[in-house]
Amino acid sequence: MQINLSFLGSTYKALAAAVSSILTANRVVYSAPLGLKGRARVGVITVIPEEFSAAQEVFDLRRNIPETPYFVQTDPTLGDWDTVLTQATDRTNVPLSGDIAAMIQDLRPQVLILLGVAGGLCDDNGKGRDGIDLGHVLIAEYVGYVEFLKITDKGTFHRHYAIDHPSLPLRRSVALPLSKEFDLTGALKLQQPDKVTPQRQIVPRIHIGPIVSGEKVMGDIHDPVQINLLKPFDNSLAVDMESIGIARQVCERRSSFWYNPRYAVIRGISDLVGPPENAEVRAAWKPFAAHAAAIVAQEFIRRLPRDPAPGVSL
Amino acid sequence: MKVSPAQQLQILSKAARYELVNLPDEKPTFALRLGWSHNYDDLLTGIHSETDENGLLNKLLEKGKVVIAGRGGGGKTHLLYRTMKRAAAAEFIPIFIDLKKWSGADYERWKDWTAADLSEGASFLIERFSIPKVSSLELDWLPPTAKKVLVVDGLNELSANVGQQILYALNEISTDQVQTYVIVADRLVRRQLPSERSWALSTILPFSEAQIRSYFGDKFRIPNDSRMLEIPFFLNAAIKGDLVPGGRAAISSSFLRKHSGLTEDQLDRLARFALDAYLENKARTFAFSNLLQSMGPEIAHKILAARIVEKLDDGLAYFSHHLVHDYLVARHLARQEPTAWTRRTLNAVSFDRSSFDVTALILGLLKGQRASLFLRTLYDWDLYAAGYAMAEADTQGDGPTKEMRALIFAMLAEKRFDIVMATRQRANDALLIYQSPDAAPYRAATDLPRVFDAVRVVDSTEGWFNEWRRLFLKPLGSPLDDESLNLILDTDSVRGWTIANVAKRTHLSSDQQSRLRGLLAQDEAVVRWRAAHALGSFPAHANFDALIRALDQDPEADVRYGAIRSLIEMACYSDVELRSVIATEVERRADRISVDNRVATELARALLIDLQKAPQDWLQTVKTISRSMFQSTEDPTNRDLWRSVSSKAEALYGHENMTFGG
Numbered sequence: 001m002q003i004n005l006s007f008l009g010s011t012y013k014a015l016a017a018a019v020s021s022i023l024t025a026n027r028v029v030y031s032a033p034l035g036l037k038g039r040a041r042v043g044v045i046t047v048i049p050e051e052f053s054a055a056q057e058v059f060d061l062r063r064n065i066p067e068t069p070y071f072v073q074t075d076p077t078l079g080d081w082d083t084v085l086t087q088a089t090d091r092t093n094v095p096l097s098g099d100i101a102a103m104i105q106d107l108r109p110q111v112l113i114l115l116g117v118a119g120g121l122c123d124d125n126g127k128g129r130d131g132i133d134l135g136h137v138l139i140a141e142y143v144g145y146v147e148f149l150k151i152t153d154k155g156t157f158h159r160h161y162a163i164d165h166p167s168l169p170l171r172r173s174v175a176l177p178l179s180k181e182f183d184l185t186g187a188l189k190l191q192q193p194d195k196v197t198p199q200r201q202i203v204p205r206i207h208i209g210p211i212v213s214g215e216k217v218m219g220d221i222h223d224p225v226q227i228n229l230l231k232p233f234d235n236s237l238a239v240d241m242e243s244i245g246i247a248r249q250v251c252e253r254r255s256s257f258w259y260n261p262r263y264a265v266i267r268g269i270s271d272l273v274g275p276p277e278n279a280e281v282r283a284a285w286k287p288f289a290a291h292a293a294a295i296v297a298q299e300f301i302r303r304l305p306r307d308p309a310p311g312v313s314l
Numbered sequence: 315m316k317v318s319p320a321q322q323l324q325i326l327s328k329a330a331r332y333e334l335v336n337l338p339d340e341k342p343t344f345a346l347r348l349g350w351s352h353n354y355d356d357l358l359t360g361i362h363s364e365t366d367e368n369g370l371l372n373k374l375l376e377k378g379k380v381v382i383a384g385r386g387g388g389g390k391t392h393l394l395y396r397t398m399k400r401a402a403a404a405e406f407i408p409i410f411i412d413l414k415k416w417s418g419a420d421y422e423r424w425k426d427w428t429a430a431d432l433s434e435g436a437s438f439l440i441e442r443f444s445i446p447k448v449s450s451l452e453l454d455w456l457p458p459t460a461k462k463v464l465v466v467d468g469l470n471e472l473s474a475n476v477g478q479q480i481l482y483a484l485n486e487i488s489t490d491q492v493q494t495y496v497i498v499a500d501r502l503v504r505r506q507l508p509s510e511r512s513w514a515l516s517t518i519l520p521f522s523e524a525q526i527r528s529y530f531g532d533k534f535r536i537p538n539d540s541r542m543l544e545i546p547f548f549l550n551a552a553i554k555g556d557l558v559p560g561g562r563a564a565i566s567s568s569f570l571r572k573h574s575g576l577t578e579d580q581l582d583r584l585a586r587f588a589l590d591a592y593l594e595n596k597a598r599t600f601a602f603s604n605l606l607q608s609m610g611p612e613i614a615h616k617i618l619a620a621r622i623v624e625k626l627d628d629g630l631a632y633f634s635h636h637l638v639h640d641y642l643v644a645r646h647l648a649r650q651e652p653t654a655w656t657r658r659t660l661n662a663v664s665f666d667r668s669s670f671d672v673t674a675l676i677l678g679l680l681k682g683q684r685a686s687l688f689l690r691t692l693y694d695w696d697l698y699a700a701g702y703a704m705a706e707a708d709t710q711g712d713g714p715t716k717e718m719r720a721l722i723f724a725m726l727a728e729k730r731f732d733i734v735m736a737t738r739q740r741a742n743d744a745l746l747i748y749q750s751p752d753a754a755p756y757r758a759a760t761d762l763p764r765v766f767d768a769v770r771v772v773d774s775t776e777g778w779f780n781e782w783r784r785l786f787l788k789p790l791g792s793p794l795d796d797e798s799l800n801l802i803l804d805t806d807s808v809r810g811w812t813i814a815n816v817a818k819r820t821h822l823s824s825d826q827q828s829r830l831r832g833l834l835a836q837d838e839a840v841v842r843w844r845a846a847h848a849l850g851s852f853p854a855h856a857n858f859d860a861l862i863r864a865l866d867q868d869p870e871a872d873v874r875y876g877a878i879r880s881l882i883e884m885a886c887y888s889d890v891e892l893r894s895v896i897a898t899e900v901e902r903r904a905d906r907i908s909v910d911n912r913v914a915t916e917l918a919r920a921l922l923i924d925l926q927k928a929p930q931d932w933l934q935t936v937k938t939i940s941r942s943m944f945q946s947t948e949d950p951t952n953r954d955l956w957r958s959v960s961s962k963a964e965a966l967y968g969h970e971n972m973t974f975g976g
Contacts, residue, residue, distance in 0.1 A: 030319075030457060030458055030459065033458040033492040033493070034458075034459075034492075034493065036375070036376075036377075036378045036512075067376075090961055090965070094954050094957045094958050094961060095961065098508075098509050101489050101509065102489075102509055102511060102512055104489060105378060105488065105489045105512060106512075108492065147953075150948075159948060161950055215944075215957075216957070216960065216961070217937075217940055217941050217944040217956060217957050217960045218941055218944075218945075219937065219941065225941070252433070252486075252490070253489060253490060255490040255491075256454050256458075256490060256491050256492050257319075257454055257455060258454075258457075258458035258492045259458075259492055
């Protein structure tokens with residue numbers, strides 16, 4: 001870490017430099033590692049087009065780093081960016097994992113955020129668990145995975161591979177205060193859709209709770225096998241397909257002495273899983289849910305501690 | 315760690331510099347040109363942008379990982395040496411991973427290290443083969459600002475499966491460790507790159523005539539077989555006066571005689587030893603004590619002194635260039651009776667179909683009918699190997715006959731229109747690599763009738779060829795007479811397999827189909843395989859029952875492989891009801907199929923069929939089977955395979971809106 005002596009004022013700059021030099025003599029200073037294309041403080045990964053558009057709009061990340069799938073706000077040739085956005089090549093774990101691995105290798109982001117929409121899970125009465133509803137935003141507390149339970153005729157058995165859960169310190173120091181303080185309704189820039197079945201008043205909220213990842217190979221949510229697989233995850237608030245991908249990748253890629261990435265999953269609720277299918281409602285809410293999630297992610301990133309790049313004074 | 319990262323950097327930099335100084339120099343030093351392609355299709359077709367050797371480091375910095383795919387003798391190793399020196403000058407730490415030192419025992423070690431996770435293989439590679447010696451932890455301990463490049467030589471000298479796994483492990487370590495780059499030298503063959511976007515693909519371009527002249531000066535007269543001189547190994551031989559007519563085998567022979575001082579008889583014994591070394595180890599290395607025992611101390615030390623064999627520290631040794639080892643093996647096998655060309659031998663000398671240099675050399679050594687006979691043997695073993703061997707062999711008109719070549723091309727070309735996309739790709743690759751003009755019509759054919767046209771124009775009075783041609787040219791949907799169908803039993807592989815393929819595209823009566831079903835009980839495994847192969851085109855419950863029985867009960871892996879492929883093919887051609895039955899029955903057998911590796915792999919390949927031929931509900935069939943296969947395995951790599959099949963199927967055949975979690 002560089003020692004900041006700038007408070008001494010311009011008159012003492014030379015002295016400050018000399019003191020700094022003495023203090024750091026014989027010490028090797030390392031900053032956050034570089035990837036092949038440069039360095040990013042935060043990497044935001046979206047999957048479906050609605051999620052990518054919402055993130056691009058909210059973060060104003062429109063400039064493409066040449067010959068890469070990454071978008072930034074500042075000069076794309078800079079090599080050192082604050083927030084970088086990408087869209088996964090497909091919405092399953094294999095391509096998503098590859099995309100996350102590539103982003104890590106290219107940019108070594110300190111924090112990764114999986115941003116987008118998810119299905120809210122309902123209780124036995126068909127109501128969203130913990131009051132979760134359309135347009136609400138979930139910041140994942142931990143990630144479950146349907147395939148960690150092998151359900152057979154002979155019983156249910158645990159199966160695991162190593163994963164990371166969303167960062168606990170980030171949850172404590174960023175997500176929790178954000179969920180208490182942030183005025184999501186005031187920050188939203190999109191009109192809330194009026195298509196709701198059954199009709200009700202929805203006030204956007206931020207939840208912190210478990211998310212469960214389904215396995216796309218097992219079919220969609222209406223498939224009886226999938227429904228059966230989700231049953232044991234009775235306290236998860238939402239279901240998606242990709243969280244397990246980032247959980248596995250971050251765990252696997254946190255393998256160098258020099259690189260310790262953390263991640264968060266921020267999901268807007270675009271539909272409720274359980275009540276009869278309503279394609280129109282889902283279609284109407286998808287852009288709004290993606291927007292709400294992007295607004296929360298923007299605030300989440302704003303609250304992250306800054307990691308100064310060399311030569312950048314904060 | 316006992317030292318700080320900065321100290322670790324100093325230690326490793328010094329060790330790397332020391333190793334670089336000791337790298338052998340190539341004299342003369344050739345300046346190679348590299349062709350860079352976006353993907354394997356372009357690479358094999360010859361679509362590339364060109365750079366000099368310096369372009370390699372730029373690409374490396376841009377992409378992170380580079381594959382240099384090239385033919386044997388193409389100068390890959392010396393290019394790697396020079397690149398390491400350039401990398402060091404650009405402040406990289408070059409770590410050389412020399413897979414040429416891989417021994418037979420390393421296959422077991424590799425299996426052991428990667429049993430839980432393929433990624434672990436990178437640590438094994440570094441700890442076992444790195445020069446300078448370093449562990450993956452020590453490598454990671456270098457400061458994050460230090461650029462490291464793993465330079466891997468000899469991937470083509472390992473079995474295809476392990477080669478593929480090594481690429482995966484290298485991909486992982488370069489992602490895991492900060493500022494870690496990878497260069498891999500490989501043979502000219504399509505690999506599944508773990509993350510295509512982050513690999514650059516290149517090949518070493520052949521020397522131009524101007525380049526060849528620049529190394530010789532004006533006095534040199536370019537010989538007739540000048541294509542040989544486009545390759546550094548042979549240009550080097552020519553410059554040193556070792557160029558003799560007769561292709562690479564003749565040059566290797568001349569080189570060995572001149573430099574080893576061995577008599578023909580002694581060379582024959584060495585050739586026998588070289589084959590035994592491959593059979594025993596499936597690797598380039600062998601125990602030096604075995605050489606001592608086989609050849610006697612005097613000869614063993616003589617070839618060691620002549621640097622034809624190099625010794626390693628751990629009691630192992632290897633031939634100084636793999637072409638020398640390959641030539642010796644080819645020399646031995648070319649002189650044997652065809653009964654010596656067994657599947658086991660061909661598997662061993664090709665490292666399980668990973669490298670076809672030996673088979674190409676054998677083909678180059680054989681003349682006329684014997685060459686054609688060997689090509690038939692290759693065809694019987696692996697059609698694609700026959701194609702590759704023909705492409706690589708240096709035959710100047712006295713190799714396989716034009717008829718035999720036309721036959722191989724035609725059989726490959728027919729597979730370009732196979733229903734299974736992976737089969738099409740393999741056939742295309744095998745034809746693309748063949749530069750000779752007589753392959754062009756087969757490569758250019760846009761449909762099967764155009765392939766027939768190419769076969770028709772072959773001017774031949776050879777009886778066997780014209781008989782084969784008569785069979786091959788049976789049009790789609792035409793009837794096939796019983797006499798022709800009976801050729802499926804023929805011990806001649808060409809006739810037997812041709813009729814198995816022809817039967818698939820002709821019309822067989824119920825009786826003929828019944829006869830095919832009966833053949834599934836034959837003693838000869840290859841006949842059962844051919845019958846299973848043909849039955850896939852005839853959707854009927856009786857045929858389905860026979861194939862599922864073969865899948866369940868046949869002791870021969872080839873037959874089970876043929877049965878699963880045909881079942882999937884049948885599902886594609888059948889009505890909804892039978893398709894559903896097939897999917898359900900395959901689903902029920904998922905646990906069993908999952909442990910039958912060859913069958914499971916073929917199932918994954920076969921499910922991805924041509925979109926134009928896929929029935930409307932094909933996605934559902936693929937999903938049903940993928941799901942059961944996914945659930946039947948707990949291995950993350952296999953699970954990823956089935957996720958990938960399902961995901962590719964959705965991209966290809968899916969028109970459904972996703973209703974899962976948004």
